[in-house]
Amino acid sequence: MKYVSTRGLTDPVSFNEAVAIGLAPDGGLFLPESLPDISPRLPAWKNLSYAELCTEFLSIFATDIPADVLEQIVHRSYGTFTHPDIAPLRKIDPKLYVLELFHGPTLAFKDFALQFLGNLYGWQCAQKNRSINVLGATSGDTGAAAIHGLLGKPLTAIFILYPEGRVSPLQERQMTCTGAANVHAIAIDGSFDDAQRVLKDIFANKSFATQHNLSAVNSINIARVLAQSVYYLYAWLRLPEADREKVEFVVPTGNFGNVFAGWLLQQMGVPILGFKVATNRNDILHRLFTTAEYRSGEVHPSLAPSMDIQVASNFERFLYYALDESPTRVNAVLAQIKATGSYRFDLLNKSVFSSSAASDEDIAALIKRVYERYRYIVDPHTACAFKDLNPQRVSVVLSTAHPAKFPAAIHAAIGQEPTAPALDELKSRPIVKHRLPADAEAIKAFITQRAV
Ligand SMILES: Cc1ncc(COP(=O)(O)O)c(C=O)c1O
Numbered sequence: 001m002k003y004v005s006t007r008g009l010t011d012p013v014s015f016n017e018a019v020a021i022g023l024a025p026d027g028g029l030f031l032p033e034s035l036p037d038i039s040p041r042l043p044a045w046k047n048l049s050y051a052e053l054c055t056e057f058l059s060i061f062a063t064d065i066p067a068d069v070l071e072q073i074v075h076r077s078y079g080t081f082t083h084p085d086i087a088p089l090r091k092i093d094p095k096l097y098v099l100e101l102f103h104g105p106t107l108a109f110k111d112f113a114l115q116f117l118g119n120l121y122g123w124q125c126a127q128k129n130r131s132i133n134v135l136g137a138t139s140g141d142t143g144a145a146a147i148h149g150l151l152g153k154p155l156t157a158i159f160i161l162y163p164e165g166r167v168s169p170l171q172e173r174q175m176t177c178t179g180a181a182n183v184h185a186i187a188i189d190g191s192f193d194d195a196q197r198v199l200k201d202i203f204a205n206k207s208f209a210t211q212h213n214l215s216a217v218n219s220i221n222i223a224r225v226l227a228q229s230v231y232y233l234y235a236w237l238r239l240p241e242a243d244r245e246k247v248e249f250v251v252p253t254g255n256f257g258n259v260f261a262g263w264l265l266q267q268m269g270v271p272i273l274g275f276k277v278a279t280n281r282n283d284i285l286h287r288l289f290t291t292a293e294y295r296s297g298e299v300h301p302s303l304a305p306s307m308d309i310q311v312a313s314n315f316e317r318f319l320y321y322a323l324d325e326s327p328t329r330v331n332a333v334l335a336q337i338k339a340t341g342s343y344r345f346d347l348l349n350k351s352v353f354s355s356s357a358a359s360d361e362d363i364a365a366l367i368k369r370v371y372e373r374y375r376y377i378v379d380p381h382t383a384c385a386f387k388d389l390n391p392q393r394v395s396v397v398l399s400t401a402h403p404a405k406f407p408a409a410i411h412a413a414i415g416q417e418p419t420a421p422a423l424d425e426l427k428s429r430p431i432v433k434h435r436l437p438a439d440a441e442a443i444k445a446f447i448t449q450r451a452v
């Protein structure tokens with residue numbers, strides 16, 4: 001299987017290369033050169049464990065990794081999860097399920113792909129006997145999960161950019177209290193969008209990226225997306241047949257990586273009826289799916305900080321398919337958005353997406369309502385997904401983070417503070433972080449001094 005860039009100016013590369021480079025040299029995002037039809041395999045996959053299913057699924061894409069190596073990497077990655085089902089699917093109402101994605105080491109859905117990616121990078125480094133410098137941007141959870149995926153790996157340094165004051169205190173502690181010398185948490189002045197823009201600028205500087213063997217942990221990396229597709233598949237296989245036919249996955253959305261991973265699976269023949277994009281007050285994608293106009297705006301802090309995003313990087317991947325896999329058309333649309341800040345699409349009637357946007361007031365009310373109705377505590381991101389559920393469908397809400405990561409918002413809504421031992425132990429550790437401007441030159445100078 002080869003991987004092509006959404007912008008069409010990069011020669012196709014193998015899975016290992018696409019993972020190692022992260023962002024395509026032409027600034028585009030890698031995608032499989034063609035999507036397989038996996039529908040004939042579904043019956044045989046029904047009773048597989050999470051790790052077995054993941055190995056089967058990824059072996060279709062990671063064709064340049066030996067089968068036994070892939071199997072070991074996958075089993076090691078999900079061995080760190082605390083729930084035996086890895087991604088338990090809980091039925092909380094006749095037409096409502098919650099897919100719990102927070103049983104990994106950092107208590108957020110990012111662990112699914114980043115435990116895998118960390119072990120994959122470890123194998124690549126050992127194979128080639130070379131070091132890598134991993135660069136990521138985070139609004140809270142990717143950074144923590146990437147750091148914990150790479151912690152203790154030899155030949156590796158990790159640089160994570162996050163917006164100062166705009167991640168939850170415990171998310172910040174997960175990134176800054178590791179005590180590891182190869183972890184560099186960099187608080188920048190600005191928003192997550194600023195951090196992501198700087199990151200893309202740095203990756204676009206080919207000589208710098210090559211000189212330092214820069215690798216990406218954000219969902220610009222195709223390994224992230226494919227590893228995240230697996231939990232949709234796992235959940236779909238566990239639904240009763242009658243529910244499968246009506247299922248809509250409801251996905252708290254920021255950078256569009258999570259929901260895109262599910263949509264991609266549908267393109268491979270898994271009969272999923274729809275996807276609901278649940279945003280917070282930063283509702284660019286909700287406006288897009290309701291008005292067909294993409295218009296970027298300013299980012300506003302919210303009670304669901306990891307979704308405080310206006311420039312959703314994986315939207316480019318969706319665009320590629322929506323524009324008939326034509327890089328020329330993708331480039332033209334991106335150029336118009338860059339020049340004018342907006343674009344009107346005529347493609348949305350083809351789409352299976354619906355959407356919602358939750359204000360901070362909504363989030364607090366939804367946490368309370370879900371607790372009162374189901375005795376179930378959801379974190380502020382997951383709460384967004386409970387807004388305006390479609391009564392005609394069976395909803396599977398993706399629970400993207402453990403509520404203990406956001407104790408203040410939960411306490412304000414229901415008067416309780418959920419806890420988790422992994423977070424409690426961080427509270428007494430010293431914070432080590434660096435403050436830098438959201439400026440590519442400043443970050444590059446910092447990386448140059450500390451790269452391995
Ligand atoms: C807890 C949580 N929920 C939802 C999201 C949004 O996911 P995505 O950026 O893949 O759309 C994030 C950030 O990625 C997150 O950390």
Ligand SMILES: N[C@@H](CCOP(=O)(O)O)C(=O)O
Pocket residue numbers: 137138139140141142143217218219220254255257258306307313
């Ligand atoms: N919400 C994310 C933002 C980065 O998203 P990614 O999926 O591209 O890594 C975060 O928690 O950092």
